[in-house]
Amino acid sequence: MMNDATPRLAQKKQHIIRREEGMQVSSWHAFTGTLKRDLLLVFRRRSDVVNPLLFFSIAVTLFPLGISPEPDFLAQIAAGVLWVSALLATLLSLDSLFQQDMADGSLEQLVISPHPLAVMVLAKVLVHWLVTGLPLTLLAPMLAVMMFLPEEGYSTLFLTLLLGTPTLSLVGAIGAALTVGLRRTGVLMTLLILPLYIPVLIFGTGAVVSAVNGMAVAGHLAIMGAMLMTALVMAPLAAGAALRISLNG
Amino acid sequence: MWKTFVAWFHRMGSPKWFYEISGRWIPWFAAAAVLLIAVGTVWGLAFAPADYQQGNSFRIIYIHVPAAILAQSIFFLMAIAGGIGLIWKMKVADMVAKSCAPFGATMTFIALFTGAIWGKPTWGAWWVWDARLTSMLILLFLYFGVIALQSAFDSKQSAARASAILSLVGIVNIPIIKYSVEWWNTLHQPATFKLTEKPAMPAEMWMPLLVMVVGFYCLFAVILMLRTRNEILEREKRTHWVQGLLSKES
Amino acid sequence: MQELLSGQNLACERDDRLLFSKLDFKLHCGEVLQIAGPNGSGKTSLLRILAGLLPDFDGTLFFQGKPVQSDSDHFRENLLFIGHQPGIKLNLTPEENLRWYQSLYHPADTDQIYQALAQVKLTGFEDVPCYTLSAGQHRRVALARLFLHAAPLWILDEPFTAIDQGGVKEIEQLIADHAQQGGSVILTTHHNLSLPVELNVIQLGQSHQSETEQA
CATH class of the missing domain: 3.40.50.300 (P-loop containing nucleotide triphosphate hydrolases)
Known part of the structure; x- marks a missing residue:
């Protein structure tokens, strides 16, 4: 036992040594540990990964059916349709981000572990993006073909989704954390988060439209990068604080 | 100076003190609100000159603009109060934040509604995706989110904290949303006629507007204090001083 | 004391x-x-x-x-805390569950995990998914933490x-x-x-x- 009847001073010294050795490293260690566990969980339930992708594909399919299959017309709305569908697919998959951990008690263990909760949130969000945002980004060009997106827009669509979907995952994590303790969530989380997604949507589609029209997109991408950085710094903190409240009941 | 501020800040945190002081302030603010809004309305509707382009229909700004200004500043106050409640665990701040949301949402709705009425004669349509109107609409959604989150929690303390976090996240996002909507607007309909940005509004026009804005702030102060007092009574109903008040009343 | x-x-x-x-x-x-x-x-x-x-x-x-x-x-x-909910992922094996827990406090050490599982009489169950185990065994997986994390306060x-x-x-x-x-x-x-x-x-x-x- 590390803490038998040693005098307090000696014990304190021992503790300080332990922290100097380890705190930084061990938060990183806990980060990778949580990352690995969540990836393993996703791997065990592979079918869950496909669902947001199916949703994305079906949602995109609805637009030609609901509006018009005319190629010229579809080309005009392609960027918006792809972005809105990707955004909704991300949002719907985020609902369950913390639900399992809350139900089985591992969220408590994360909260009382001696690591910043924001770091643990970041690990979970990263896993979410790897299994949702990234596949959506990779799938989008294929759906863009079906939407007759002009060729000039492809690379920009891919880049904006690559920069935008992590922002969506990060911001959405705040909503998921705020609502995870509630018995009846329903569409509440969607209601909280959708308004916050609007800037990402505007610049994402704006960049693709600009690219199609042969205009520069560097500015858009820079703004999206800045939004991602802001979300990366602030969202895990907000989500961590929200998780503590949710655990409180 | 700092010490008196800290002392004041702590007293502010006492529900009893807030209840007493607001009881004394409410009549004054109420009188000011009635007077200013009455003067502003009569002045704006009857005496201010008609607009050379829009004629008399412009007079709706005497409601539209104060409502829009309040809608934004109330959200700001709600986030600040929520933040104070979150950091210093001050109960009164939580209650103030909670009391802000419904009135703020109402103001946002009034701003949108009057904007639509104004839009009909000006643009020939009830709704136009104008940058300001769109931002207002998103602000209304943000208010709805905060109100919905507040009512979803069983515990009042958790409700207050959760909505404080949401309003703080909202306050960080509002400038980004406004900027992106304005940028989107110029992209889709370049340089349309703007509702409120008249190149130079003559003093006879903006003076009543100013009176109205101050009047609306006073009205807000009255409603905020009334709602917060209700909230205090509700939450502190088991304390001695509230029991004492109740026995005095009956 | x-x-x-x-x-x-x-x-x-x-x-x-x-x-x-x-x-x-x-x-x-x-x-x-x-x-x-x-x-x-x-x-x-x-x-x-x-x-x-x-x-x-x-x-x-x-x-x-x-x-x-x-x-x-x-x-x-x-501090070592075990709550109402044991904090066990049903889709993971006892070993994987404890590996995550270990990562929150200590460097990885598979031997230690196996020893801890042996202490709570789960030898032979290290590699089966937790959903095949009983409620009592779930609790035992959680209690195996007592051997993994040398905290003075339980x-x-x-x-x-x-x-x-x-x-x-x-x-x-x-x-x-x-x-x-x-x-x-x-x-x-x-x-x-x-x-x-x-x-x-x-x-x-x-x-x-x-x-x-x-x-």
Whole structure:
């Protein structure tokens, strides 16, 4: 036992040594540990990964059916349709981000572990993006073909989704954390988060439209990068604080 | 100076003190609100000159603009109060934040509604995706989110904290949303006629507007204090001083 | 004996109901503290307050004589908490579950995990998904943490739930060993504890005001 009847001073010294050795490293260690566990969980339930992708594909399919299959017309709305569908697919998959951990008690263990909760949130969000945002980004060009997106827009669509979907995952994590303790969530989380997604949507589609029209997109991408950085710094903190409240009941 | 501020800040945190002081302030603010809004309305509707382009229909700004200004500043106050409640665990701040949301949402709705009425004669349509109107609409959604989150929690303390976090996240996002909507607007309909940005509004026009804005702030102060007092009574109903008040009343 | 955890003038109110107030206690190294009381008397709330999961309370907690908030990382490094929910992922094996837990406190060490699982009689179950195990075995996986993380302070919420009689004896022995080695345990249970060490009891929900008494 590390803490038998040693005098307090000696014990304190021992503790300080332990922290100097380890705190930084061990938060990183806990980060990778949580990352690995969540990836393993996703791997065990592979079918869950496909669902947001199916949703994305079906949602995109609805637009030609609901509006018009005319190629010229579809080309005009392609960027918006792809972005809105990707955004909704991300949002719907985020609902369950913390639900399992809350139900089985591992969220408590994360909260009382001696690591910043924001770091643990970041690990979970990263896993979410790897299994949702990234596949959506990779799938989008294929759906863009079906939407007759002009060729000039492809690379920009891919880049904006690559920069935008992590922002969506990060911001959405705040909503998921705020609502995870509630018995009846329903569409509440969607209601909280959708308004916050609007800037990402505007610049994402704006960049693709600009690219199609042969205009520069560097500015858009820079703004999206800045939004991602802001979300990366602030969202895990907000989500961590929200998780503590949710655990409180 | 700092010490008196800290002392004041702590007293502010006492529900009893807030209840007493607001009881004394409410009549004054109420009188000011009635007077200013009455003067502003009569002045704006009857005496201010008609607009050379829009004629008399412009007079709706005497409601539209104060409502829009309040809608934004109330959200700001709600986030600040929520933040104070979150950091210093001050109960009164939580209650103030909670009391802000419904009135703020109402103001946002009034701003949108009057904007639509104004839009009909000006643009020939009830709704136009104008940058300001769109931002207002998103602000209304943000208010709805905060109100919905507040009512979803069983515990009042958790409700207050959760909505404080949401309003703080909202306050960080509002400038980004406004900027992106304005940028989107110029992209889709370049340089349309703007509702409120008249190149130079003559003093006879903006003076009543100013009176109205101050009047609306006073009205807000009255409603905020009334709602917060209700909230205090509700939450502190088991304390001695509230029991004492109740026995005095009956 | 050195003081490990103490509380001064603790009070907690949940949903407009006062659970307890004016609660003082001192827990020294080597002591076991049971929190007793009928259902709904606030046992779990008190445990969660002590573990730092419930910030809504009045009063002050001291860890090794210093307020917990002054160095909450230090407190959390020295705490092992097992709650109502064991924190076990059903899709993972016991080994994978513990590997994650280990990563929160210590460098990876597979041997240690296997030893811990052997201690809780789960040898042979290391590699099967947890959903094939029984509720009692889930609890045992959670209890295996007691061998993985050498924290002086254990806080256990109903550790005997779903555990068979033989298992209860082993866990009692474990608690006694921990106390004799200078560690401290705070627990709730409906089970009649038979421990070779002194048992302190906080009785909740007896009257409106709770009392501390020595058993």
